[in-house]
Amino acid sequence: MNFVNPFARRGQWHKANLHTHTTTSDGLVTLSDRIKQYAKADYSVLAITDHHKTNPVQGLSTKELLIISGIEYHPRCPHHPGVHHLVGLNVPEGFGFPEEYPADANACIQAVRKAGGESILAHPFWCGHRYDMFSYLKGYIAMEVFNSTCDYIGRAESNEDWSHLLDAGRYVPAVAVDDAHRNDDALTGWTMLRMGRLNAESVLDALRTGCFYSSTGPEIRDFAVRRGHLEIECSDAAAIYLMAQNSGGSRGLPTRGKSIRSYRCQVAKHWEYVRAVVVDKQGRKAWTNPIILK
Ligand SMILES: [Zn+2]
Ligand SMILES: [Zn+2]
Incomplete structure (x- = not known):
């Protein structure tokens, strides 16, 4: 298995933030203000991923900015008292789990897939989850190598965790995200997707095949x-x-x-x-x- 090299692929670069909160959960910015902020900054993709809940995002996409319906969900980790943070992308409105902290993370990842979405493993370093604590997870399509909001305690990067995963032959690509809650954690970490078309299926496809790179500045x-x-x-x-x-x-x-x-x-x-x-x-x-x- 190899990834698709985005630098050799035809298409355009699309700047994406794949992890965003609003006042629907613990974000301090409303959905409409958050969308305006990323539209103004020339992003092409914004996934709204509040804790435990989806948002009514249907009809909010424009030709320039695709809004993806998402959720952040928190299954328990059998190896650590802190729960996992996983971001589900392209889930239907109303998608969720009956419990706030479900017991079986792998079953949750499969449930997201069954609903037409895919999952990203969020900020394992901030969670305190070492590789041996999350290595049992299966079926997620990417992990976060950088998360802007986690920088408030210097745990923004999960670069080492990613290396452990790759060293074990688990070839998962990695994204940079804002996980925006406030204003000082927005527009700082992004993912450059190489795609022919701007739609949710192309975003999932670029993520699954690693056809992107991640950045906090350099091109x-x-x-x-x-x-x-x-x-x-x-x-x-x-x-x-x-x-x-x-x-x-x-x-x-x-x-x-x-x-x-x-x-x-x-x-x-x-x-x-x-x-x-x-x-x-x-x-x-x-x-x-x-x-x-x-
Ligand atoms: Zn989180
Ligand atoms: Zn989050």
Whole structure:
């Protein structure tokens, strides 16, 4: 199995926030103000994902901004007192679970699928869930590598958890999201989907096949293996990390005081997969999905 390389695929880039709260649950901003905010910032996709409840979003999409009906749900974790946070996308209005904290997370993921949606594993680091506590989960199509709202306690990134998952041969792509509740946690982490058409099925398809990259600032323009070499191009960066499994990988740095915009290195024979993390001078990051090499 390999992902679809978004940099080699025809289509357009669509900026998406896949995790958003409103006053329907614990968000401080109304549904209509939240939609206006993301429309003004030129997003193409906004998923409304309040805790336990859907929102009446039918008829709110425009030609420029697709609104996706979603939910954040919280099944119990058998290995930790804190519940899981999973985001269900493209669920019908009124979708939900009879209990606030259902016992069987995998059954919930399947129920979301049966209803026509898919699930994303949200902010495991913020939950305190190590890889061994969430590795039993199955059937979710992506995890969050970055979550803006979790930055309030410095737990925005789940980069290590993602590596553990990939190192175990579980090839799941990863998104960056806002999980916006207030105003200072909006428009900070986004997912760039490569799609031919702007509709919910194309969004789910891009997510399932890893046809996207995630960012809090830097732009990635190319990422591919050609003639045994990994090549990446991006906006001005302070460092480009190539991460393979365990201790495998490489790092590109600029010459003193300058920026780096591309990096090329030989793919080592023992690498099973490789992904890139681009860091700019302000410390903002962008993450590619892995290219599977074996
Ligand atoms: Zn959450
Ligand atoms: Zn949330």
